[in-house]
Amino acid sequence: MPSIAVALILLASSLCAAEPAPKFETHVRLILKTHCFHCHGEEDEVAGGLDVRLARFMKTGGDSGAAIVAGNPEDSLLFQRVRDGEMPPDEGKQLSEEELNVLREWIAHGAETVRPEPESIDPNAMLITEEERSHWAYQPVNRPSPPTVQHSEMVANPIDSFLMSRLESEGFTFSPRAASEDLIRRLYLDLHGLPPTPEQVAAFVADSSPEAWAKQVNELLESPRYGERWARHWLDTAGYADSEGYNDVDSERPHAWRYRDYVIRSFNADKPFDQFIREQLAGDEMVTSPRNNLSEKDVELLVATGFLRMAPDGTGGATPDAKVARNDTIADTIAIVSSSLMGMTVACAQCHDHRYDPISHEDYYQFRAIFEPAFDWQKWRNPAQRRISLYTDADRAEAAKVEAEAKVLDAARSKKQAEFIDATFEKQLAKLPSEIHAAARAAHKVAAKDRTAEQKALFKKNPSLNVTAGSLYLYDRKAADELAKMAAAAKKLRATKPKQEFVRALTEVNGRVPVSHLFHRGDHEQPKQELLPAGLTVVSQTAELPEIPANVEQMPTTGRRLALADRLTNPQHPLTSRALVNRVWLHHFGRGLVTTPADFGMLGQKPEHPELLDWLAAEFMDSGWSLKHLHRLILTSNAWQQQLRDNSELATADPDNQWYGGARLLRLDAEVVRDSMLAMCGKLNDRAFGPPVPVMADRVGRFVIGKENLNAGRPGPELDLKGEEFRRSIYIQVRRSRPLSVLESFDQPVMSPNCDLRRPSTTSTQSLMMMNSDLLLEYSRYLAERLEGEAGSDMAAQVQLAWQLVYTRMPEPSEQQSALQFLKDQQAHFAAMPAYQPNEKKPPKYTAAQEASALMCQMLLSSNEFLYVD
Numbered sequence: 041m042p043s044i045a046v047a048l049i050l051l052a053s054s055l056c057a058a059e060p061a062p063k064f065e066t067h068v069r070l071i072l073k074t075h076c077f078h079c080h081g082e083e084d085e086v087a088g089g090l091d092v093r094l095a096r097f098m099k100t101g102g103d104s105g106a107a108i109v110a111g112n113p114e115d116s117l118l119f120q121r122v123r124d125g126e127m128p129p130d131e132g133k134q135l136s137e138e139e140l141n142v143l144r145e146w147i148a149h150g151a152e153t154v155r156p157e158p159e160s161i162d163p164n165a166m167l168i169t170e171e172e173r174s175h176w177a178y179q180p181v182n183r184p185s186p187p188t189v190q191h192s193e194m195v196a197n198p199i200d201s202f203l204m205s206r207l208e209s210e211g212f213t214f215s216p217r218a219a220s221e222d223l224i225r226r227l228y229l230d231l232h233g234l235p236p237t238p239e240q241v242a243a244f245v246a247d248s249s250p251e252a253w254a255k256q257v258n259e260l261l262e263s264p265r266y267g268e269r270w271a272r273h274w275l276d277t278a279g280y281a282d283s284e285g286y287n288d289v290d291s292e293r294p295h296a297w298r299y300r301d302y303v304i305r306s307f308n309a310d311k312p313f314d315q316f317i318r319e320q321l322a323g324d325e326m327v328t329s330p331r332n333n334l335s336e337k338d339v340e341l342l343v344a345t346g347f348l349r350m351a352p353d354g355t356g357g358a359t360p361d362a363k364v365a366r367n368d369t370i371a372d373t374i375a376i377v378s379s380s381l382m383g384m385t386v387a388c389a390q391c392h393d394h395r396y397d398p399i400s401h402e403d404y405y406q407f408r409a410i411f412e413p414a415f416d417w418q419k420w421r422n423p424a425q426r427r428i429s430l431y432t433d434a435d436r437a438e439a440a441k442v443e444a445e446a447k448v449l450d451a452a453r454s455k456k457q458a459e460f461i462d463a464t465f466e467k468q469l470a471k472l473p474s475e476i477h478a479a480a481r482a483a484h485k486v487a488a489k490d491r492t493a494e495q496k497a498l499f500k501k502n503p504s505l506n507v508t509a510g511s512l513y514l515y516d517r518k519a520a521d522e523l524a525k526m527a528a529a530a531k532k533l534r535a536t537k538p539k540q541e542f543v544r545a546l547t548e549v550n551g552r553v554p555v556s557h558l559f560h561r562g563d564h565e566q567p568k569q570e571l572l573p574a575g576l577t578v579v580s581q582t583a584e585l586p587e588i589p590a591n592v593e594q595m596p597t598t599g600r601r602l603a604l605a606d607r608l609t610n611p612q613h614p615l616t617s618r619a620l621v622n623r624v625w626l627h628h629f630g631r632g633l634v635t636t637p638a639d640f641g642m643l644g645q646k647p648e649h650p651e652l653l654d655w656l657a658a659e660f661m662d663s664g665w666s667l668k669h670l671h672r673l674i675l676t677s678n679a680w681q682q683q684l685r686d687n688s689e690l691a692t693a694d695p696d697n698q699w700y701g702g703a704r705l706l707r708l709d710a711e712v713v714r715d716s717m718l719a720m721c722g723k724l725n726d727r728a729f730g731p732p733v734p735v736m737a738d739r740v741g742r743f744v745i746g747k748e749n750l751n752a753g754r755p756g757p758e759l760d761l762k763g764e765e766f767r768r769s770i771y772i773q774v775r776r777s778r779p780l781s782v783l784e785s786f787d788q789p790v791m792s793p794n795c796d797l798r799r800p801s802t803t804s805t806q807s808l809m810m811m812n813s814d815l816l817l818e819y820s821r822y823l824a825e826r827l828e829g830e831a832g833s834d835m836a837a838q839v840q841l842a843w844q845l846v847y848t849r850m851p852e853p854s855e856q857q858s859a860l861q862f863l864k865d866q867q868a869h870f871a872a873m874p875a876y877q878p879n880e881k882k883p884p885k886y887t888a889a890q891e892a893s894a895l896m897c898q899m900l901l902s903s904n905e906f907l908y909v910d
Contacts, residue, residue, distance in 0.1 A: 061149030166400030183658035202652035215702035233269035267308030279794030286354030299346030314609035320347035372793035383619035391562035397641035409556035638796030710786035711769035721822035866892035
């Protein structure tokens, strides 16, 4: 778990003489909870008879007497033990100097509490204090009124009002609006993950109407490219992968792509996000058609539950401990659900009470019980057993009809084969002495495995008599070729059967309701009390929310996950809407209003603009949970349209740009880097949906796009992918053990189990990849070919087109001059090389001019202006 030192430094800094003395609930309890509760409070028997969960328990003391002496820390046994490093006993877990100072000051000032402590603590429930309940994330979502600001002319919608109010309070305002070329590039990369074409840039720059910007935003939101870009953000959160992970085998998931396509379609259709959540958590509990004749809508509902099948799952193969593997999959699924939909680190309570947040060990297993009927770890179904066939009765009937016809062909072939074998046998037998004919014919009629020892010896002595289906071609090639044609005809007929497709889904077995237990210290071998399904206790204490039933009699399933979905999407739930709008804000601005999107707890950062966060959460729900409505609000705000911050005084006052006084320079995501290059080269294949484009290891061990063609374990000739290699990155196979090298270099995350926040890095491997990789050289040549194809041999026109394609702007005069000189110099350099001399027998593959152009293109694609968006 992360350290709480930063928080304690802030606390300690406030403990000066003029400040009130520290109190147990607000200063000390978190320290003890982090370091001491697991031995001195959580167990049935507390160590040394000392319970440190209440101040009065410590004053009473345990087996060694009073643990604290109010007013005298040096005589307090508890302080002595932690000061001397005797407690906690685990090395590296001792209190920090800041924590010791807080504890010393609290005891020195009388070991006071904020309020009278409870008479007793329920042994079956975690004590949640008023301070923990009052944490901002557990409070109801309110809709504050946008503040009135002085610079009202800079306010386009309430988002601007909230941000401007803060800036004005510090003596600042927004930065000017970004240039049109910068804005249109920023918008396309934000919503589509692709750059605008020169024609699209020119059209936008030429449109001076007041509604031009809103029109542009709406146009991009209605494009299918929007869903492909924004689905990637959700797939990160969901932990999407096309392989099982868990161990080195990392077997493929042949049907996971349907969930990816479901997410893309849902985003493009602006499916209400509360419905999106319900379908992913409990789509199977909403199915109404029979399993053998699923409707199109019910197939979609089952596909949606793939969200709960994204965690690593090694149960389809050999594992050291199958039960551990099963429970690991469930634990990872809970981590994905809680981090993505609640912004909470619920998983930290799997082995003990959460060290920082009011989430108990019981809470974790009550939450887990919601998913138990579907996972059922003691009657586990492996991935192959969980798949659902999409065959209908009509499909089965058609398949049976085709199979019957194919069997007629099989029978005819078998009859003909027997005739050929018998005829060939007789030909071979005629060459042998007549005295063995009768015995040989008798042995020939018996299956080889059933022959007597004498018969086997006869055939071993006369191997030419071993005429079988497998050896017939050695004796009669013509007969074998007839038979092969008959087999091919049967195979061709069988290929006309309706193809059987499957869905990777999570379902319950009707009527089976497993009993859920708390696992002591997270160990499934140590089950304790039975538990019923429930949401987080602290949320139930701060909001009126529906309970989770153990079993809904009117449903064929337990209804637990559907009830959880109803609970999470209830407007009273304090976490869901906040967590979702914070993620949307993060992807638009590069920084969340809460900078720890998966941790809204005590260790997470508080909202930088809490009223704005609540206003957005309320607006999101009031709009019908419309993601596109949220996009429009953010993108049409003046806050989003600002130019890069260029105010040194503001930068000094607000170094992290928390006040949003200007745009933030952002590095392109890995997928956007690759997709943008494909688009600029004119190679992008925009075919949507379907099975993923495969990834393989090349000859030097890098993972590249391609279909493996192994020959004796070594790579054979590359197979033609027929343009599939140029598809968008979202359609490239996401295999945990085989990250595509070009994407990995630019920080594509490994799903373990999911990705709560991408963390862009700047490394030498990125520069080396842009300089030396075959992929960049290939893309650079494609771009050079496009320049030549559209601008001809006019180098000046090629330079202008290159700048428009890569940077969405025309080159400055100095840039134009430098580029032309570069091309001239490089062309002369290549022309002087022997490989580029005219040769009628073997002309050079590329001319000197083409090589110079490709080199210029590589420089542009490697530049910061391409890799960053301002």
